[in-house]
Amino acid sequence: MNYYRFLNAVSAARKPMMLRVLTAIQAQSPPTMISMATGMPNVELFPFREAEFRLSDGNKLKIDSASMKQALQYSPSQGIAGLVDWIKQLQERVHDPPLLTPADPNHPGRTQLAITTGSMDGLCKAMEALVSKGDNVLMESALYPGALAAVQPLGCNIRSVKTDSDGLDPDDLQKVMSKWTPEDATKSDSDIPKLLYCVPNGGNPTGHGLTLKRKEKIYKIAQTYDLVILEDDPYFYLQFNKPRVPSFLSLDTDGRVLRFDSFSKVLSSGMRVGFVTGPRTLVDRIILHMQASVLHCSSLSQVLLLKLLQDWGSEGFDKHVEKVASFYRERRDICLKMAEKHLKGLADWSEPTGGMFLWIKLDGIPDTYKLILEKAREKEVLFVPGSIFLPDYTSPSSYMRAAYSLATPEQMDEGFRRLAQLIREEVSCSV
Numbered sequence: 001m002n003y004y005r006f007l008n009a010v011s012a013a014r015k016p017m018m019l020r021v022l023t024a025i026q027a028q029s030p031p032t033m034i035s036m037a038t039g040m041p042n043v044e045l046f047p048f049r050e051a052e053f054r055l056s057d058g059n060k061l062k063i064d065s066a067s068m069k070q071a072l073q074y075s076p077s078q079g080i081a082g083l084v085d086w087i088k089q090l091q092e093r094v095h096d097p098p099l100l101t102p103a104d105p106n107h108p109g110r111t112q113l114a115i116t117t118g119s120m121d122g123l124c125k126a127m128e129a130l131v132s133k134g135d136n137v138l139m140e141s142a143l144y145p146g147a148l149a150a151v152q153p154l155g156c157n158i159r160s161v162k163t164d165s166d167g168l169d170p171d172d173l174q175k176v177m178s179k180w181t182p183e184d185a186t187k188s189d190s191d192i193p194k195l196l197y198c199v200p201n202g203g204n205p206t207g208h209g210l211t212l213k214r215k216e217k218i219y220k221i222a223q224t225y226d227l228v229i230l231e232d233d234p235y236f237y238l239q240f241n242k243p244r245v246p247s248f249l250s251l252d253t254d255g256r257v258l259r260f261d262s263f264s265k266v267l268s269s270g271m272r273v274g275f276v277t278g279p280r281t282l283v284d285r286i287i288l289h290m291q292a293s294v295l296h297c298s299s300l301s302q303v304l305l306l307k308l309l310q311d312w313g314s315e316g317f318d319k320h321v322e323k324v325a326s327f328y329r330e331r332r333d334i335c336l337k338m339a340e341k342h343l344k345g346l347a348d349w350s351e352p353t354g355g356m357f358l359w360i361k362l363d364g365i366p367d368t369y370k371l372i373l374e375k376a377r378e379k380e381v382l383f384v385p386g387s388i389f390l391p392d393y394t395s396p397s398s399y400m401r402a403a404y405s406l407a408t409p410e411q412m413d414e415g416f417r418r419l420a421q422l423i424r425e426e427v428s429c430s431v
């Protein structure tokens, strides 16, 4: 693949920051190295020495003084080596990316990984590297507003692709792309889309997930029209059906998938740790952007997570994410039961296959905005109106998003009861 076709002028102009390169060299050096090279502060002056964390399983996690020094110091932009290695092994085990160890080690699409400040940081930097003013960018029809917030200021046109209960519809993607020919991808003056953004599991806001068959079809279309797929997958470990659907990354023989993972939904959202995996030519551009912005994801967060993951091992991690998925599966079932109890005949929804959201269409209500943000709020129940998830959030939407992550079963019962009452009042007023 010619990755330079995808990079915008800003990203193509980024050059390695030499001080950061030296930080990476220093991090890999033996303890015998005398370094008078980098401008790192002396950690001895910092007030923290050691820490002990009590875990929910009753065990303790110790950050000794050596680890604490690492946690308090600057670290390489790609991430702390131990954590990068741990996550590389995780990605290999879970996704087995075809380009992890290509025959040619200099393959420009060889799989690379970087730790980001939450997945949103990686996603935003990818958009800022790959989108130019006037570009057409393919996105799901109801989409995560964070992705929209990252891409919209770049001056591109959002081309919506329809989704249904199996996620993004490949037939609609093909229909949208039929406006162009595959040859357009070879012309520098063509406005053919270059990027497809999608949330493949536990869709936010829909709760829907792509089937493998659909992913294969979408990947084939991406090959035909030379698209890069931005696979934003923070709900991967919150899939409710087993086995998990293989990711786009696992199908990626060409090096056209940039995958964004997150620890936010399984280990901690406040620690702000995510990771981007994909062709090294593109991941390296994200790292260069980090060198000029955040420098790196918090060393303290990275060290703490690494200690936990080393302590747990891969079996412990698997056991934990399984526990998290079954908690949300149970909550999903209760949420569906409460929706059935109160909203039957007033609204429609389909079963979420992952994640933490139920996407509900209110019958006879063309726009839920006022009902949700004014009337429901007055009745002390909060949801998100569907219009928030549209490329133009001033457009009407008869949908709303209900999250079942925090509400207790009793709160879901009462929340939907209040909502049902509001819908009845609203529909009777408009008759």
Ligand code: 09M
Pocket (backbone or CB within 6 Å): 117, 118, 119, 120, 121, 144, 146, 199, 204, 232, 233, 234, 261, 262, 263, 264, 269, 273, 274
């Ligand atoms: N609501 C998310 N989604 C959200 C939300 C949030 C505060 C976050 C998709 O790895 P991170 O933590 O950077 O994850 C970002 C992210 C990326 N992609 C599809 C997501 O759903 C997080 C935070 C308050 C409300 C929030 O509502 O949906």
